[in-house]
Amino acid sequence: MSETKIETTVHGMMAEFTTVDSLLSACRRIRDAGYTKTDAYTPFPVHGIDKALGIKPTALPWICLIAGATGTCIALVMQIWMNSIDYKYIISGKPYISLPAFIPVAFELTILLASFGAFFGMWALNGLPKFSNPMFTDPRFDRATDDRFFLYVDASDERYDANGVRNLLADTGSDYINEVVEDDSPKEVPKPVFLIWGLAVAASLVPLICILTMRVTNSSKPRFHVFFDMDFSPAKDAQQVTSLFADNRSMRSDVPGTVARGQMEESLDMLTGIDVEALTMSDPPRVQRLVRAYMLADDEAKAEEKEAVEAAEAAPASVMDTTPWVEKNPLTVDAELLAQGQQQFAIYCSVCHGMDGYGNGLVNQRAQSINAPTWVPPASMHQETLYADKYPDGKLFSTISNGIRKMPGYAGQIKLKDRWAIVAYVRALQKSQNASMDLVPESEKAAVEAAVADAKAELKRQAEEAEKAAAARKQTQS
């Protein structure tokens, strides 16, 4: 081996051939001469060279099979777990585990992973990428990818002997034989490559750094909205203006002649609080108007009715007094209805009328404290003129619905049945202020008395505590 007297390592010997046939016959001769560490380099796959060189078949198909089976399993487990166990919901009536529907994805993943197996497995088995190869040191070897065929015998072969191999190769008709030596070309990568590489890395880090900076710093500027109309929907909110309609209101009233669902199921009595049958006798035109306003949802009629009522109020005998009101709450009054009424009263009425109905709600307290000049104090529910015999249920209902003096009508905010529930609750409220223990049923008496005693004890305890606290505060201050 050292006969060549070249200081660099010798890897082996290569011979160049110009035709496939000469290469193949040379391969056979080398094989028959007993060399095993041999290889051929060709510009295209040569059929039969594996036999001529004694190359063993590859395990690649098994790698693919295993990778493919893994893909199938991953896909099936993933789909079943995601759609049938972790996040269950029924789509188009299909069962949670719909195998036919899972097959397409299972198939695709099988193919994908098997292809990865074939692709990456092949490169791994071939030991590529490997950018440096002693074969590349010979400039003539550049034609191995063009039109020349090379046969190579490795120096580590047991039978390797430089002269013997050279003679054998020469004998096969090769016209170029050379030793393959260690690559002595400069190892370092040219500087511009590093420069470009460095610039590319730096550039690729810029967006990342920007994002990280934004994540950790605070800014007084408002957020930048890329998709403005997605962050701020162009759809209008309640009470906003719009240029789309002549009246500039974005909220639209019902289309004339239409009634919203659930709004025409009740009788006119219940809708108005008026005993319509009696009114028919006294004021038929008004009944007609009411029918148009309430049953046919005619806004004009509603406006006419309002005008008529307002006009008549000034007259000596107010229309409020002459109207035959419904005397009795049309809903069945029970604990449930009262609870409903209490809830609605607390929401809508108590702000002015107070939770107890004495007319001293928070709004009134505030109005009094600032001496609001136009403020009309809300009525107390506990005056006799408002008791059922003087102020029938229907009238109370009408007041809630249409308003009185400064109080606006609540028909738009409170649902029909809720208004009647408030009427029932107000009656209960009125009764509660001067009720005697006789009204309480025998069975409840003990409980009520106990509750009263508890309440009194609690009040007393609170008063004592407040006293003690005041005393203690005094002491600490002094």
Added chain:
Amino acid sequence: MSEHAAPAVKPADDPAFQLPASLRGLQMPLLGGGLVALLIGMGMAFAVSDADMPRFGMSAYLTAFLYVLTIVLGCLFFVLIQHLVRAGWSVVVRRVAECMMIMIVPMAFLFLPILFSVFSEGALFVWTDPEFASKLHLDDKMWENKKLFLNAPFFVIRALIYFGIWGALAVYYWRGSVNQDETGERAATDRMQYWSGPAVMAFSLSLTFAAFDWGMSLAPMWFSTMFGVYIFAGGILAAHCVITLLTYLLQRAGALKEEVTPEHYHDLGKYIFGFIVFWTYISFSQYMLIWYGNIPEETEWFYSRQDGGFGYLSIGLIIFHWLIPFFGTMSRHVRRRPGMMAFWAAYILVVHFIDIYWIVMPEARVVETHTVPGFGGPLGILASLLCVVGMSTLVIGLVLRVAGGNRVVPVRDPRLRESIIFENI
């Protein structure tokens, strides 16, 4: 490139190209035995027919008929496509396919019972029953429209057209190939190639409609545009199996010892594997679309194949028609062993019967009451098997007869040499 010069083609009179005597002697036993088995099977099948399964007898016959017919048509298509693509590798096995292909002529005679059955009301196809529409409470106008297609005279005309096309193609390609054995003229190959394009088109069109007529119209209210492709997929798979199996038997008996090599089995094996996948693809797509769409007029067909024993057959088809042979024929080591390929070919020929049985037999039940379809008990199963075995044996007997009168390889085909020296990649 190879080490040795390619072997020369043997002369046309070489004994390797003749049907071996051992097979020649089987002709009459197979013909006789097949006919007897078919007749006994038919007799038993008609005995099984009862109120629950009024059409069992004719359905068993149709199953056997469609089984053999799909294989014969598959072989016809095989021959046409080899000419169309100027294939070289397949020449050594082409004559086997041609012998099967020419069986379309006896199949036309075996079709006669089915042809007559449409004139006997409700004997095989329920649409021949004049009461059918009223039994199922169908819309009259719709049924009138359907009857424009599903009526006995038009059915007969169509059947004549199909057999006319197939017979003409089979005879033309048979004559061309056999005559070339004597004359050896290259122009014969050119002519056959020239006509193969239109031939394939005529074939696909007629096969599609034949499948609609003889398979799909068993359930007259059901429809699937893919049904023709489905029948084709099963047939072409079985055809490759029959070619493999018969070639193997020929070699075992002593013919074609040197001409057919593991390379050819390897290639046939690849096609068998490929068509197993194709069949699965087609049948899965058909099931999937109907299952997913879930429209009553379409799901009906699969419902009657989920009832009773047919539910097990449906699952069985997935396992035995796809899973097992898929992995069985996947490896090249299997495909390169003639014995193994012959086994898988025989195996698939069995499951192909299950496929056809599964298509036809559930429709033998009473349609209007939606009874659960059954197999007709042990006797019914035996009858169905006897019918198909009988008809297949009969046809194999005829194949041997035809092969005995000719050579078992197109001896003067210009591409024969290419086929003999053929090697896979």
Added chain:
Amino acid sequence: MSLAIPNGLDNTVERPGERAPLVLGETTYHDITEAVCKVAERPPSKGWIGGFLVAFALLQMLGLLIVYLIYTGVGVWGNRAPIFWGWPIVNFVFWVGIGHAGTLISAILFLFRQEWRTSINRAAEAMTIFAVACAGTFPGIHVGRAWLAFWLAPYPSLNLWMWPQFRSPLLWDVFAVSTYGTVSLLFWYMGMVPDLATFRDRSKNKYRRMAYGILCLGWSGSSRHWMRYEKAYAILAALAAPLVLSVHTIVSFDFAVSQVPGWHTTIFPPYFVAGAIFSGFAMVLTLMVPARKMLNLEKLITIRHLENMCKIILATGSIVGLAYGTEFFIAWYGQVPAEQFAFLNRAFGPYAWAYWTMVSCNVISPQIFWFKKARTTPWIIVVVSIFVNIGMWFERFVIVISSLSRDYLPSAWAYFTPTWVDWGMLIGSFGLFFTLFLLFCRTLPVINMAEVKATLAKQEHMAHLHGHGEEAAEGH
């Protein structure tokens, strides 16, 4: 030496028993290397620069339109109730279909040992990848909030607390198209590695040599490497072949699993696949016929290659025609009123113009390929293949638009009108496609040199054998 076809050598004629040459003239291995490498090595021609500028301008238009679309919203398209799928999905299916020819040529024709594929498979595979890129664009922007398209992937999201719906064919599409794109890319790249090594070894410039050296992973041409490489190639082909079929099958499921009349029919999977192959080959021909002329590759991409592709176009066109017919027949035979209406509406309704354009382009125009004269005349091939491209675009248009515009609820019927954005995006997608293709021509080997050389070697070997055979035959 001149690369023109020698006079009198017509390789479209094949005597039975002999195989016509696929590489013409007294070509050597080195000639093949020269012919292919020259395409990328010589300075760009004026035609190339002009074409690139046009394509690049169109690509910029597509980019701007996408920005406009995302910024404004999908209302800029013509998609209106009830036609929510509109043009984007038509374009998607169109491009995915075109993307089928490449892998088909590489994989299926490889498995069928059709050696003529070697001259055209590289360019066709490249086309596949570029077409899939075009196709992927459309569903990506059709999701509305394109920046959230990653929600389609099954990743454990802390925001959503849910998983994608695997019973939806649209999700199957995501998996199918992305798998297809990935595997096609691997297949294309793997096939290119030996040729990239050729580029490396011919490079005079140090940096060019380094770039191609890295790209080819240090390929040396070792026989052991070739052996595993060929095995891997065969396996990838065997995997890619069913993959190709599955992709358009799954695209067809998008339509066929629904209950929309005209969509729900079982023939869709094979019919879509045939249509995809059809349109893919048409696109290959549209590009290759002029390209072989301009790039001087007529000896490698011969008339025989073109003729074979024409035959495939004829075959698949006829399959598509058969499927059209079957659909019509079953619509009548099935006697389902909605189906019947859907098909009558296609042929005679407001979109009849589109339907008959489709039929004449797809079914009638390829029938000219029954004549050999037409199959071997380049200009006829280009004209017909362009017709087929138009026809296949209209096929998807007819399926998507005509069925959606008139389904079960007549009060919701509408007529689809594309906007200028729709038009711009369709044209722009061609810009994307051609930009990529033109860049490919200049930088990568347009023909698989290694495989063509192997074909040439086999051709010489067979000629040699044939000589032996003749002698043997005469000996008898």
